[in-house]
Amino acid sequence: MDASASLETHHDPHHHDAGHDHHELGFWRKYIFSTDHKVIGIQYGICGLIFLFMGFSLMMLMRWQLAYPGQALPLIGHSLDYIFGKGSMPDGKMAPEFYNTLGAMHGTIMIFLGVVPVAFAAFGNFVVPLQIGAPDMTFPKVNAASFWAFAVGGVIMLVSFFVPGGGAKSGWTSYTPLADIADKGPNFHPLMNGQTLWLIGFIALITSSLLGAVNFITTIIQLRAKGLTWMRLPFFVWAQFVTAFLLLLAFPPLEAAIVMQLMDRLAATSFFLPAGLVINGAPADISGGGSPLLWQHLFWFLGHPEVYVLILPGMGIVAEIIANNSRKPLWGYKSLVFSVLVLGFLSFIVWAHHMWLTGMGSAVSAFFQTTTLIISIPSVIILSAFFISLWGGSIRFNTPMLFATAFLPMFGIGGLTGIPLAFNSADLYLHDTYYVIAHFHYIVAPGTIFALFAGVYFWYPKATGRMMNEFWGKVHFWPSLICMNVIFLPMFLQGMGGMHRRWYDGGQGWAVGADRIWGLTGFQWNTPISWAAWIMGLAQIPFIINFFWSIRHGKKVNDNPWEATTLEWTAPSPPPHGNFVTTPVAYRGPYEYSLPGTDKDFTMQNEPVTPTERTPRKASGEPVLA
Amino acid sequence: MEIPYTVSNRPDTGLWNAKIGIWLFLASEVMLFGGLFSAYIFLRIDAPPGHWPHGLLNVPVGTMNTAILIASSVTVVLAWAALKMRKYRAYWWYMLITILCGVIFLTVKLVYEWPDKFQHFGAYLKPAALEKYEQYLGNHHLEEKGLPLRTEITGHLHNKEALKDPNIHEYEVAVDPIYADPTNPQMDRPHFWPKHATDKIVTIEKADVERAGFFTPDHNTFFATYFTITGLHGLHVLGGVLVFIYMWLPVSKKIYQRNPEHLANRVEVSGLFWHFVDLIWIFVFPLFYLL
Numbered sequence A: 001m002d003a004s005a006s007l008e009t010h011h012d013p014h015h016h017d018a019g020h021d022h023h024e025l026g027f028w029r030k031y032i033f034s035t036d037h038k039v040i041g042i043q044y045g046i047c048g049l050i051f052l053f054m055g056f057s058l059m060m061l062m063r064w065q066l067a068y069p070g071q072a073l074p075l076i077g078h079s080l081d082y083i084f085g086k087g088s089m090p091d092g093k094m095a096p097e098f099y100n101t102l103g104a105m106h107g108t109i110m111i112f113l114g115v116v117p118v119a120f121a122a123f124g125n126f127v128v129p130l131q132i133g134a135p136d137m138t139f140p141k142v143n144a145a146s147f148w149a150f151a152v153g154g155v156i157m158l159v160s161f162f163v164p165g166g167g168a169k170s171g172w173t174s175y176t177p178l179a180d181i182a183d184k185g186p187n188f189h190p191l192m193n194g195q196t197l198w199l200i201g202f203i204a205l206i207t208s209s210l211l212g213a214v215n216f217i218t219t220i221i222q223l224r225a226k227g228l229t230w231m232r233l234p235f236f237v238w239a240q241f242v243t244a245f246l247l248l249l250a251f252p253p254l255e256a257a258i259v260m261q262l263m264d265r266l267a268a269t270s271f272f273l274p275a276g277l278v279i280n281g282a283p284a285d286i287s288g289g290g291s292p293l294l295w296q297h298l299f300w301f302l303g304h305p306e307v308y309v310l311i312l313p314g315m316g317i318v319a320e321i322i323a324n325n326s327r328k329p330l331w332g333y334k335s336l337v338f339s340v341l342v343l344g345f346l347s348f349i350v351w352a353h354h355m356w357l358t359g360m361g362s363a364v365s366a367f368f369q370t371t372t373l374i375i376s377i378p379s380v381i382i383l384s385a386f387f388i389s390l391w392g393g394s395i396r397f398n399t400p401m402l403f404a405t406a407f408l409p410m411f412g413i414g415g416l417t418g419i420p421l422a423f424n425s426a427d428l429y430l431h432d433t434y435y436v437i438a439h440f441h442y443i444v445a446p447g448t449i450f451a452l453f454a455g456v457y458f459w460y461p462k463a464t465g466r467m468m469n470e471f472w473g474k475v476h477f478w479p480s481l482i483c484m485n486v487i488f489l490p491m492f493l494q495g496m497g498g499m500h501r502r503w504y505d506g507g508q509g510w511a512v513g514a515d516r517i518w519g520l521t522g523f524q525w526n527t528p529i530s531w532a533a534w535i536m537g538l539a540q541i542p543f544i545i546n547f548f549w550s551i552r553h554g555k556k557v558n559d560n561p562w563e564a565t566t567l568e569w570t571a572p573s574p575p576p577h578g579n580f581v582t583t584p585v586a587y588r589g590p591y592e593y594s595l596p597g598t599d600k601d602f603t604m605q606n607e608p609v610t611p612t613e614r615t616p617r618k619a620s621g622e623p624v625l626a
Numbered sequence B: 001m002e003i004p005y006t007v008s009n010r011p012d013t014g015l016w017n018a019k020i021g022i023w024l025f026l027a028s029e030v031m032l033f034g035g036l037f038s039a040y041i042f043l044r045i046d047a048p049p050g051h052w053p054h055g056l057l058n059v060p061v062g063t064m065n066t067a068i069l070i071a072s073s074v075t076v077v078l079a080w081a082a083l084k085m086r087k088y089r090a091y092w093w094y095m096l097i098t099i100l101c102g103v104i105f106l107t108v109k110l111v112y113e114w115p116d117k118f119q120h121f122g123a124y125l126k127p128a129a130l131e132k133y134e135q136y137l138g139n140h141h142l143e144e145k146g147l148p149l150r151t152e153i154t155g156h157l158h159n160k161e162a163l164k165d166p167n168i169h170e171y172e173v174a175v176d177p178i179y180a181d182p183t184n185p186q187m188d189r190p191h192f193w194p195k196h197a198t199d200k201i202v203t204i205e206k207a208d209v210e211r212a213g214f215f216t217p218d219h220n221t222f223f224a225t226y227f228t229i230t231g232l233h234g235l236h237v238l239g240g241v242l243v244f245i246y247m248w249l250p251v252s253k254k255i256y257q258r259n260p261e262h263l264a265n266r267v268e269v270s271g272l273f274w275h276f277v278d279l280i281w282i283f284v285f286p287l288f289y290l291l
Helices: A002-007 A027-032 A037-067 A077-083 A096-131 A140-162 A194-222 A235-266 A292-326 A333-349 A362-390 A399-416 A418-422 A424-430 A434-464 A470-496 A526-539 A541-553 B017-046 B059-084 B088-119 B131-137 B139-145 B221-248 B250-258 B260-290
Strands: B121-125 B152-157 B170-175 B201-205 B209-214
Touching: A037 A096, A037 A140, A037 A434, A037 A526, A096 A140, A096 A194, A096 A235, A096 A292, A096 A434, A140 A194, A194 A235, A194 B017, A235 A292, A235 A333, A235 B017, A235 B221, A292 A333, A292 A362, A292 A399, A292 A434, A292 B017, A333 A362, A362 A399, A362 A418, A399 A418, A399 A434, A399 A470, A418 A424, A418 A434, A434 A470, A434 A541, A470 A526, A470 A541, A526 A541, B017 B221, B017 B260, B059 B088, B059 B260, B088 B209, B088 B221, B088 B260, B121 B170, B131 B139, B131 B152, B131 B201, B152 B201, B201 B209, B221 B250, B221 B260, B250 B260
Parallel strands: none
Antiparallel strands: B121 B152, B121 B209, B152 B170, B170 B201
């Protein structure tokens, strides 16, 4: 086999002229238009983190309007009116349309430009090929195309803020017929308006995720190192594998829906417009006959698997960090793998639980209610396995581990509060209240985003060869944890009190709101929530400084500073182009910590099995329980 | 380290990289067109009676296009087989035929089929006015036979300015044969060979019309789905043709000379995509032309 012969050629990572495939690239090819999976991963990561902060900033603006409705935003209110166009913040007070834009774009940016690029594309790109012992992704050029499609989508989304009339206003779900008829009329450009740009930007983002997903799956199937069988894959790789399938199969129906909504907006079709629609008191000049429910079905056919796209990479990261820092094999590796596969499958047949109040009929509701409750089983298995993994471990509470352990109860709260929403009878009451907001934010914000922070701190030394500062990491962690809970815990109370999630005035004019919950009315709770959000914004400053400062000034470390077992830690830090100095071979499972009969408490995957180990084991992938 | 298995198989999976990649991509494409076909089902079920035309598209032309696509699917396999047998000249010819088939398909679509629709006019009548135009609609006859009723009069619009000018109060339409002879039992069902337009001019008062216009995507949900799905399918055909042209040009001969298997793999992968595009058409053709 000629391929393996070239694999075994020894390359000194510091002398790039040694091999025929190694030549020095210019700055642009090396850092900007790179096809190296590590550079692309870092590009995705930095862009995604910036977008995350942007999306969070939009929410910080909304929190002002919710806590102090109708009052002028101090300091920056007037300049925002200048930046986002006249009428968005007249006299520093937020206009309702601008509030709607902020809400819609907060969701869109956070999910599609923030969390998915960081969780899937950045970590997946950087870590997966290293963990499976591959030189790169299978299709490096496609990989670069994926990033640039993402960049185009991001730019279009950002541009949409500054066109006449401002960005999309119909929620991140863009429900029709509202979204079909929004941003139309004499004050809007037919093409360069918020909603149309939202749709066009989305096509670019879907293209990006399609290219990425194809690449990830092929890479994991084809480029696993010798000896790295399926049941020896780190759990993170499994999580990314399932995530890639979700993106591959769930996004295209939304793309179909987006093409149809574009047709509705640009070619005056009626895919989502019912007959007899009256807009502003006048019958609409449309053929009608369309179905608004069709949009919702196609949207949530993506929308629900998307939830698992957001959480599965986070679970993968947490699994790696918990095993590493409890110095114990991950408990129940096989059940974790099968749970994540079942989760991926079931996530395709639960989408209509977002549509209980659309009048689908009780038979359909009963089906989706059942599948929704079944899907909680694999989620609980995964979470339980993580908790049990901690049991009896000699835990090191470094920064990544703090974020990873915080993930567990936060995801637990988010998951358990979802069960009442799964019952359509309970959802009648809770639907569209702040309870729903609190539920899914507990999963995505202190859940996934904490996992992402954990991952950044954990793999930073692999990417740069230097550690991030531990002290400032903790300064980042504790205020973030406290603020997250001050933000989202009271929202459960507000929601159960009946507060609607889309109120522009924060519920100020809400009659039932006079009832006090823990001394404050539902509306008054907005003030502490908002202050917690702004303080949490400040708490990200240590992270930002730490992130950039450590590139040059962080503590220099060896290739395996966490004393971890998986293959990425056998590569140099930072890994050169082509990743590994010698071709990696895997001889054992991914989590062989504290193996009896060895003198150190971690045994790397590329270490051959020695006679002193307590052998034989049941199956090749079975971790040995200490 | 170089990326392995770009041309040769990985022993335990028995596949080279791009072959997995293309199958995954096609899975995604199935979901894309699946979304559109489910929209077709939704909208067709929801369409009010008389608003989902039958037998309106030109079946012989559609059949011809179907045959052309199937033929091109055969020639692309022959092109691949020729490469496997290291017969570059035969490959070149088969690839040329494949490309020409794709181009003919697109030309028929863009030069004949679509523009024909843009010239065709239809006027949906208000329910109260149906009786007034009974001599053209023949609904009594259809009712007796238990067939779906007609609510639209179609044909070629003579006074095109009527669409814009509010001072013109009626449309003058050279109607399709069905409205010239509505009670003829031959008109009860669609025909394989389309009937030519008649000279019979029917005057339709605007006051009786609910909605009128050419057969553009905004005319009804049938045309919305027709243009969206055939348009997206057409883009796929165009994409396939462009890739084939690249593989047919001398650029790719260099790849062949370096490693013939590499070019054969490329043709295999793009051929799989081409079969998929063909397969989508096999669904499009009955859904829009026949059913």
